[in-house]
Amino acid sequence: MAREQYYFLVPLISAGTWCGGLLVMIITWAAQGKPRYIDQDYSIPFISNIAADILKPLFIPVCVITASTFVLSLAIERWMRHVGRIPRNMRRREKVFAWFAICCALLGGLGLILLSIFDTKRYHKLHRVLLAIFLSGVVFSAIFTVLEFRWLNKHHTHFPRLRRSYIAKAIIAFILITLAIAFRVTVVTKNSASASLEWVIAFGFTFYLLTFVYDLRSWVAQDSRSGSEELVPILTT
16 A cells, blocks of 8 residues: 555656756757758747757657656556455456557557657658557547546446546547647648647647546645555555
């Protein structure tokens, strides 16, 4: 039980690393005088433009940490549901959705790690393929997670925090998927609009990661008088 109270740190590290890495990149770019990179005919650079330059040694570990902790967050949540530390999956379909979400996150995470290595400057075509794999993996992972939470919320109607998590995930996922579609349409022309969308989607992903912090943290109750900790509710179904 003592270890379980710290599981929320995994998605927190994921969100903090990702958001922090993006902030360092955009701040560094601005501090350098907002330089234009190769083939950049627009005012706002893509993340991959900055990541292929001097910040590549930073971008790679950021992607590795973010990808690995994102997948681990889903795996931890699946395990905690399995042992009843958080509301259990009541039907097989919910478990299937959870495993699909983990597999898609793993695929997307691998795409993220590889695209950080094979940068757009030296491996342009491969980089775009890996970007598509990353986005597709995260999008489908989010869809399966939202579907899982939809059925969890339907079965566990007496847990308002579960409903809040479901609503937050659904709203954030819907917004990010909509923006991802718009990005896919505009990225063909490569302009400031598509670059801006990429940054918005990237920072928005931070909020999706934070929903898992809420999932894992909100079930830990602290007894302020005794200092003891317990996870609630402990289900036996």
